[in-house]
Amino acid sequence: MYASIGGRRPSAPRTSRLTVRMAVLASTVALSAAGLAVAATPSSAATCNGYVGLTFDDGPTGSTSALLSVLRANGVRATMFNVGQNVQSNQSAARAQVDAGMWVANHSWNHAHMTSMSQSQMQSDLSQTNSAIQSATGVRPQLFRPPYGETNSTLQSVAASLGLRQVIWDVDSQDWNGASVSQIVSNAGRLQDGQVILMHDGIQNTRDAIPQIMANLSSRNLCPGMISPSTGRAVAPDGTPPPTTPPPTGTPTTPPPTGGCTATATTPNVWGDRYNTSVTVQGASNWTVVVAVTAPQRIVTTWNGSPSWDNTGYVMTMRSNGSGNTFGFTTMMNGNSGARAQIRSCTTG
Numbered sequence: 578m579y580a581s582i583g584g585r586r587p588s589a590p591r592t593s594r595l596t597v598r599m600a601v602l603a604s605t606v607a608l609s610a611a612g613l614a615v616a617a618t619p620s621s622a623a624t625c626n627g628y629v630g631l632t633f634d635d636g637p638t639g640s641t642s643a644l645l646s647v648l649r650a651n652g653v654r655a656t657m658f659n660v661g662q663n664v665q666s667n668q669s670a671a672r673a674q675v676d677a678g679m680w681v682a683n684h685s686w687n688h689a690h691m692t693s694m695s696q697s698q699m700q701s702d703l704s705q706t707n708s709a710i711q712s713a714t715g716v717r718p719q720l721f722r723p724p725y726g727e728t729n730s731t732l733q734s735v736a737a738s739l740g741l742r743q744v745i746w747d748v749d750s751q752d753w754n755g756a757s758v759s760q761i762v763s764n765a766g767r768l769q770d771g772q773v774i775l776m777h778d779g780i781q782n783t784r785d786a787i788p789q790i791m792a793n794l795s796s797r798n799l800c801p802g803m804i805s806p807s808t809g810r811a812v813a814p815d816g817t818p819p820p821t822t823p824p825p826t827g828t829p830t831t832p833p834p835t836g837g838c839t840a841t842a843t844t845p846n847v848w849g850d851r852y853n854t855s856v857t858v859q860g861a862s863n864w865t866v867v868v869a870v871t872a873p874q875r876i877v878t879t880w881n882g883s884p885s886w887d888n889t890g891y892v893m894t895m896r897s898n899g900s901g902n903t904f905g906f907t908t909m910m911n912g913n914s915g916a917r918a919q920i921r922s923c924t925t926g
């Protein structure tokens with residue numbers, strides 16, 4: 578259910594520009610043991626001279642988790658225009674979008690051509706979708722994208738009455754139309770400060786294009802941002818530290834060796850709503866490290882280890898899995914922005 582072929586797509590480029598935002602932030606790149614750059618995000622690792630809105634429509638789908646993995650690996654936060662009935666039938670995927678730092682928005686109940694609906698049908702379609710999204714994620718949508726980009730004044734006023742700002746797009750990636758990875762990357766290369774690009778959940782080429790899209794944006798000092806519910810333009814994410822204020826850094830913890838190895842934690846990346854922790858183990862190649870976060874913080878993603886959890890969900894036991902002696906994880910702050918993950922122990926085996 579992608580943007581219509583031959584459908585009317587009111588995608589005339591908008592010319593107004595937001596004030597260029599300068600977010601000069603510390604440049605940090607965490608290197609995993611494999612030498613792979615992980616968790617560096619242009620929104621905090623690069624200089625942001627502007628923001629663009631990356632949007633993914635029609636989810637959640639069976640490949641939402643794959644999309645979220647790629648987005649996380651590239652430090653991307655994006656807006657997911659979800660179809661209500663997909664949310665209802667896959668609530669955990671919608672929740673995973675939010676847990677991964679994405680913004681969730683309304684893309685109608687079942688992707689109908691809404692301009693042929695009556696006003697009351699529009700009203701019930703959008704409010705049913707809002708309810709499904711709120712019930713699955715706890716987040717009330719503030720943005721609405723009409724299916725196929727087809728809209729009229731009645732639909733816009735119904736959306737507004739439900740607290741939804743209509744957002745179309747400035748750039749169409751053409752991923753719904755069979756565009757190749759390089760075509761998608763090239764289309765995204767047209768994005769300018771404040772603009773929004775249409776992409777879709779459920780398309781392999783789209784997922785494969787993300788690393789190159791991010792490299793291109795980064796080279797132009799553009800960062801992925803949120804879409805402002807008041808202007809419909811891409812802006813700095815809520816919680817982004819103001820310019821010249823360095824992001825908070827956690828105090829690395831280095832407990833005494835407790836079982837033949839030492840684990841050292843650093844906090845290479847901190848965003849407004851989450852942070853990454855990188856842990857390096859010395860003294861053993863086959864290790865078990867226990868880490869705890871402070872409620873209501875939650876670890877949502879890990880890499881380079883095999884995690885298990887106690888029954889509270891706040892204590893993670895990470896075991897080596899052959900990926901080397903450095904592992905990492907992302908913790909959602911959930912309102913507790915001060916605490917950092919603590920190492921409890923490091924044992925051999």
Ligand SMILES: [Zn+2]
Nearest residue numbers: 578579634635
């Ligand atoms: Zn759609």
